Amino acid sequence: MKLNLIVSLFTAIVLSFSVNAQKVTVAGAEFPTKMKISDKVVEYNGAGLRQKYFFNLYVAALYVPERTSNAQTIIDQNEESAMRLKILSNKVTRDKFVETVKDGFATSTEGKASESEIAEFMKLFNVEFKEGDDIILIYKPSSGIEVYMNGKHLGGAKGLAFKKALWGIWLGKKPADASVKKAMLGKV
Template identity: 75%
Template sequence: MKSKFLLSILTVLFLSVNSSAQEVTVAGATFPTKFKISNQVVEYNGAGLRQKYFFDLYVAALYVPARTNNAQTIIDQNKESAIRLKILSNKVTREKFVETVKDGFATSSEGKATPSEIEAFMKLFNVEFSEGDEVILLYKPESGVEVYFNGKHLGGTKGLEFKKALYGIWLGKTPADEAVKKAMLGKV
């Protein structure tokens, strides 16, 4: 009887430790340690909190085929990867998000995104943002960058050069936020 009781306690402890190892929480935003893109499993590389004027805006998590702290490798590789953004504040509106990403393309030191590609990409975000929303920017070599908003597919933009420019917003030589870049690269 005691051995069955001890075994059940150990099983519960193992399952709770094992399930918590499947997720990572950063600034209250929880992310899985792995997920599938097409038939490829990508791994959590790191995540950083974007703040402005003392407000927590969002957490950006990076997923790659194999963990690395080399931003240029991530930007340049033509393999499945993703950036997941969890919105933490109602201050992140659709309009501010679109404006910020457009500004990010203007300062991105990577890849090439034409004005028409950027405009078409930004039109995908025709939804209202609120606290708790999730934006996933998936990259697939065969189809390019695909956008998901709270699990709903909004569309995408083809091309590795576009992906490089987009990832350059967070990971390039002139990132939107150096602390977020370091955290996404696991350097904190």
């Protein structure tokens, strides 16, 4: 009886470690260590906390085919990849998010995104934002960027050049937040 109890406890402990090892927690936001995009598996590369005026706004995680700390490689590659943003504060409203991403496109040093492409892309976020929201930006070479919010598909934008401009907001030479870029590249 005692032996069965000990074996059961040991098994439960081992299983809890293996389940926990498949997730990474950053500033209270959990991310899986792998994501499946179409028939490809991408790996967690890193995640960074975006703060402003001492407020934790969101955590952005990066998923790539193969882990790397080279931002330019990630921006340029025409392979499945993803960014996942977990909203941590009610201070991140739809309007502020749209404004920030538009500003990011303006300063992104990568790729190309026309004003009309950016406007169409920003229309996808015509929903209210709240603490706990989960936004996933997925890049597929065959279809471009696909946007999901809380599991719901919102739409997308075509082309590698657009993906480069979008990824450049966080990973380019003039990132929105240098510490987030560094963390997403696993350089913490």
